[in-house]
Amino acid sequence: MNSIAFVAIAILTLAAALAAATLQKLMHAALSFAVTFVGVAAFFFLLGAEFVGLVQVFVYVGAVAVLIVFTILLTRRDVQDTGKPTWSGAIIAIAVFGGLLWAILRTPTLSVAAPKVEALTVKRIGEVLMTGYVWPLQCVGLLLTAAMIGALILVMEEKP
Amino acid sequence: MTLTLSIFLIVSATLFCIGLLAVLSRRHAIFILIGIEMMLAAANLNFIAFWRFGPQPQPPTGVMVAIFSIAIAAAEAAVGLALVIAVYRHYRTTNVDQLDQLKG
Numbered sequence: 001m002n003s004i005a006f007v008a009i010a011i012l013t014l015a016a017a018l019a020a021a022t023l024q025k026l027m028h029a030a031l032s033f034a035v036t037f038v039g040v041a042a043f044f045f046l047l048g049a050e051f052v053g054l055v056q057v058f059v060y061v062g063a064v065a066v067l068i069v070f071t072i073l074l075t076r077r078d079v080q081d082t083g084k085p086t087w088s089g090a091i092i093a094i095a096v097f098g099g100l101l102w103a104i105l106r107t108p109t110l111s112v113a114a115p116k117v118e119a120l121t122v123k124r125i126g127e128v129l130m131t132g133y134v135w136p137l138q139c140v141g142l143l144l145t146a147a148m149i150g151a152l153i154l155v156m157e158e159k160p
Numbered sequence: 161m162t163l164t165l166s167i168f169l170i171v172s173a174t175l176f177c178i179g180l181l182a183v184l185s186r187r188h189a190i191f192i193l194i195g196i197e198m199m200l201a202a203a204n205l206n207f208i209a210f211w212r213f214g215p216q217p218q219p220p221t222g223v224m225v226a227i228f229s230i231a232i233a234a235a236e237a238a239v240g241l242a243l244v245i246a247v248y249r250h251y252r253t254t255n256v257d258q259l260d261q262l263k264g
Contacts, residue, residue: 017175017198021181021194043168043208049211064237068237071241074245075245075254088184089181105166110166111165113163117212124220151241
């Protein structure tokens with residue numbers, strides 16, 4: 001694994017995430033959100049999970065980001081976050097980060113280098129998905145259908 | 161610099177806390193959804209990193225969990241944004257501080 005690529009991807013991802021969390025204009029935040037998820041997909045590629053990276057790009061950048069942009073356009077009246085930034089949220093987030101960082105750095109078994117691994121092919125993922133994970137796969141299909149019907153019912157115009 | 165598991169965990173912890181910051185400090189419903197999606201992505205990154213740095217060879221359990229998690233996050237985003245649109249239709253606002261009709 002290339003450490004220069006890692007540093008570049010980490011800076012891109014975290015800067016875009018910070019922009020998405022702090023920008024005032026909704027549309028700018030939505031576009032930064034898309035860049036964040038491209039960065040996370042690049043991490044998946046770096047870690048050798050190419051299929052998950054591709055799924056991440058398709059689902060998040062292709063579908064969820066477009067859905068968010070559509071929702072922003074449909075709720076056009078307040079496109080700016082008018083609320084004042086609250087310091088308590090920042091303090092809680094920094095405290096949680098400090099706790100996580102302390103726990104990670106205190107655990108010596110986490111500082112291992114990556115072992116050699118054979119490439120995870122899409123064929124292997126398909127085999128595992130169709131044998132050991134066939135029931136979770138069916139449940140996710142049912143969940144997606146239910147979510148689609150639920151979303152349609154929620155936004156349906158009510159007849160007067 | 162050799163890449164160890166803890167560096168990936170630190171990056172994903174940072175991403176999680178930025179998402180937490182967005183959820184806690186923003187008052188716009190769509191921003192809160194964006195923060196939740198970031199926290200879910202940080203969890204996925206952890207799953208993939210633990211799979212990659214675990215003892216090899218092993219079945220791709222971490223990859224499977226990440227794939228299912230992405231599917232569920234997509235369903236959550238679709239229902240959440242539909243809820244935002246429905247709330248906007250009733251109250252003409254998406255500011256979560258003004259949705260206080262049930263407040264005692």
